[in-house]
Amino acid sequence: MSSxxxxxxIAEASDLIANKAxxxxxxxxxxxxxxxxxxxxxxxxxxxxxxxxxxxxREAETQIMRDGPRSAMHGIPYTLxxxxxxxxxxxxxxxxxxxxxxxxxxxxVQTALAAAGGVLLGKTTTxxxxxxxxxWDVLGPPAHNPWNTSRHPAGSSSGSAAAVAAxxxxxxxxxxxxxxxxxxxxxxxxxxxxxxxxxxxRRGVLPNCFSHDHVGPLAWTSEDLAILMNLISGYxxxxxxxxxxxxxxxxxxxLCGDLAGLVVGVPWQWIDEEAPISTxxxxxxxxxxxxxxxxxxxxxxxxxxxxxxxxDSKRVIAMTELFSIHQATLRSRPDLLGSSLRxxxxxxALLRAEDYVQATxxxxxxxxxxxHVLREVDLLVLPCNEPAGLLQEGNPESLFESLSYTxxxxxxxxxxxxxxxxxxxxxxxxxxxxxxxxxDEATVLRAGDAYxxxxxxxxxxxxxxxxAREAEQARQQARAA
Numbered sequence: 001m002s003s004x005x006x007x008x009x010i011a012e013a014s015d016l017i018a019n020k021a022x023x024x025x026x027x028x029x030x031x032x033x034x035x036x037x038x039x040x041x042x043x044x045x046x047x048x049x050x051x052x053x054x055x056x057x058r059e060a061e062t063q064i065m066r067d068g069p070r071s072a073m074h075g076i077p078y079t080l081x082x083x084x085x086x087x088x089x090x091x092x093x094x095x096x097x098x099x100x101x102x103x104x105x106x107x108x109v110q111t112a113l114a115a116a117g118g119v120l121l122g123k124t125t126t127x128x129x130x131x132x133x134x135x136w137d138v139l140g141p142p143a144h145n146p147w148n149t150s151r152h153p154a155g156s157s158s159g160s161a162a163a164v165a166a167x168x169x170x171x172x173x174x175x176x177x178x179x180x181x182x183x184x185x186x187x188x189x190x191x192x193x194x195x196x197x198x199x200x201x202r203r204g205v206l207p208n209c210f211s212h213d214h215v216g217p218l219a220w221t222s223e224d225l226a227i228l229m230n231l232i233s234g235y236x237x238x239x240x241x242x243x244x245x246x247x248x249x250x251x252x253x254x255l256c257g258d259l260a261g262l263v264v265g266v267p268w269q270w271i272d273e274e275a276p277i278s279t280x281x282x283x284x285x286x287x288x289x290x291x292x293x294x295x296x297x298x299x300x301x302x303x304x305x306x307x308x309x310x311x312d313s314k315r316v317i318a319m320t321e322l323f324s325i326h327q328a329t330l331r332s333r334p335d336l337l338g339s340s341l342r343x344x345x346x347x348x349a350l351l352r353a354e355d356y357v358q359a360t361x362x363x364x365x366x367x368x369x370x371x372h373v374l375r376e377v378d379l380l381v382l383p384c385n386e387p388a389g390l391l392q393e394g395n396p397e398s399l400f401e402s403l404s405y406t407x408x409x410x411x412x413x414x415x416x417x418x419x420x421x422x423x424x425x426x427x428x429x430x431x432x433x434x435x436x437x438x439x440d441e442a443t444v445l446r447a448g449d450a451y452x453x454x455x456x457x458x459x460x461x462x463x464x465x466x467x468a469r470e471a472e473q474a475r476q477q478a479r480a481a
Contacts, residue, residue, distance in 0.1 A: 005030040006167035007461055010224040013170060014072040017064060024064070024075030027170075028057035028119050031077045034464065035121070035168045040478075041149050041470035042166060043141045044159035046082045047090055048122035053077060056119045063117065072227045074117030078171040081160045082123035083130050083206040086110055093129040093206045094139050097329050097336035107204025108239070109173050109215060109232050116231045121169050125159025130175055130208045131322060132341035133394040134158070145187060145388050146462040147428055149470055152391040154187035156180040156208075160218055161188040166462055171228055175205060176214045178314055179385070179406025182418035185218050186431030187388035189420045189457070191448060192218040193225050194406075196439045197413030198243030200229075201236035207325055209318040210241070212410040221458060222419060222448030226251035229441060245439045254442035255449040260296030262447070264289070265377035267304045274307040275403040277383050284422040284430040285383055288451065292381070295450050302377060305369050310408035313366060315399065316351060316359035323348025343396035363411050370412040374437045379447055384418045384431035405433060415441045419448045420457045 005027055008016070016022035032050050039045055060075035069075065085091045085103035092098045106114065114120070125143040127133055134142035134152055143159040145151040146166035153162045157174030161184030164172055174181045176194040185192025193216045200215040207213055217228035229251045236242040248254070266289065271277060277285070289299050323330075326337070326345045334342055374380070383405055409416040414435050421432040432451070436444035452458050 006034045009220050010076055010170050010227050013076055017075045018069050024057040024060040028053050028077050031121060031169055038166060038464060038467040038471045040474040041467045042144050042146060042162050044124055044143045044163040044168060045122050046125050046140050049089060049120055053119050053121045060117050060119060071116035073231060075119060077119045077121050077169050079121050079124045079160060079163055079169045080110060081126050081157050081174045083126055083175060084110060085204040092139050094126045095128045096139050099139055108201035108236055112232050124163055127156035128338045128341045129206060130156040130180055132338060132344055134391060135338040135340050135393060138338040144391060146467060150390060151388040154183040154388060157184045161185055161190055164190050164218055164220060166464060166467060171219045174218050176216060177208045177212045178410050179404055181216050181218060182384050182406050182416060182433060185418040186384040189429030190218055190220055191222050191225055191419050193417045195441050196415045198241050200232050201239045201242055203236055203239045209321040212318055221452055222445050223255060226445045248442050251442055251445055254446040257450055257453060258296045259292055259447055259450055262297045262378045264292055264297045264299045264379050264381050265302035266381055268301050269303060270307045278386055280424045281383055281386055281430055288421045288432050291451060291454050295454060302373050304373055305366050307403050310366055310411050311403050313359045313362040314407045314411050316355050319348040320351050320356045340396055367412045370414060378443060380435040382433050384433040387424045387428035387430060409435055414438055415444050417444045417448045419452060422457060
């Protein structure tokens with residue numbers, strides 16, 4: 001257990017709160033103090049809500065002292081990516097086009113977390129409308145990676161992942177259209193799960209791509225993700241993509257500490273032939289597979305359709321739907337959109353109905369092939385991405401310049417988890433992606449939890465003292481300017 005309150009896991013903090021050994025107010029204040037000390041170096045928050053957080057923490061403390069906690073999140077500080085609508089709190093998508101947008105109602109996920117007694121610390125930085133890459137011509141500066149602030153935290157749930165890793169909050173909710181939960185989790189060395197398509201409501205979430213958007217949690221451990229999944233999973237009749245599927249009574253029941261009896265498949269043709277990975281990344285993958293075998297899993301090679309087909313299908317569908325969402329702003333006020341997003345929206349205007357139909361047909365074939373493979377194995381294991389590179393603005397064409405290991409599972413809709421599986425020579429996190437059968441998040445979380453508890457990676461945190469020094473230097477430079 002961490003001696004630093006802000007580095008407690010949700011599970012640890014929840015137990016302390018339930019036993020009246022930790023005050024929600026004390027925990028919330030520690031997070032707010034950490035934010036004040038380091039976030040000028042990270043830019044992980046776009047809209048902090050400190051007064052609301054302290055009010056909710058005091059209410060939670062009173063309720064817990066009187067009646068006990070109503071959930072494992074009662075009194076726990078969390079954040080929301082700034083595409084999740086919050087009543088009375090601006091929700092901007094990091095875009096100047098929504099700079100003054102204050103919703104009248106909460107999104108469904110916020111409703112669930114508030115009912116569970118969570119403490120909302122604020123809204124975190126994202127890429128503009130969860131798309132486009134890090135930009136400096138949008139509503140606020142991009143988030144930085146807490147392991148090295150010259151590096152990016154990936155995206156688009158960038159500020160969300162950076163805040164968890166640096167101890168500014170214990171939990172956050174993000175969105176994933178092609179990897180936007182898993183890639184920031186990977187870059188920042190935390191855990192993040194994209195649930196099955198339709199498992200978590202997207203009602204009240206600013207859309208990116210209707211048919212690929214997923215909502216899911218990020219936290220320090222897979223066990224913490226299970227706690228969050230207990231609260232946000234379930235059918236929502238007001239979300240057209242929501243699935244009427246049974247939800248486990250408690251996702252933590254599956255966390256048994258081993259992988260006995262599970263068969264793990266590895267798509268080596270993607271890794272060796274289509275999109276080769278770096279030597280450190282490959283060694284970390286092989287080491288992780290060895291740990292899984294020690295935990296009782298059987299590992300075998302599987303063959304999935306070509307990686308490029310998943311990526312091509314995803315790109316055509318996502319660009320077409322992105323244009324359908326933002327074309328009115330593009331035509332009327334293009335100056336309010338950042339250049340990276342603007343050019344990608346324009347690309348969607350060039351696609352034909354025929355392209356979209358054929359991409360959708362390809363998606364159905366790829367999805368069926370993925371489910372066929374997952375009838376033969378329980379899980380797929382592969383890298384998530386390479387360690388985070390320099391924080392710099394990319395060109396719009398970057399969407400087409402590489403193959404993504406995460407996008408295939410937005411195409412197929414399968415649950416996919418990112419966990420830390422080591423660090424490279426520069427001290428940047430490496431990552432492992434664990435993919436499961438449709439609506440079997442429990443087995444995915446079981447594998448992530450067992451792996452984390454069998455390895456030392458959850459004991460290592462970013463240097464927050466160094467971040468505090470960087471933040472003070474940033475404040476001094478701002479005052480001088």
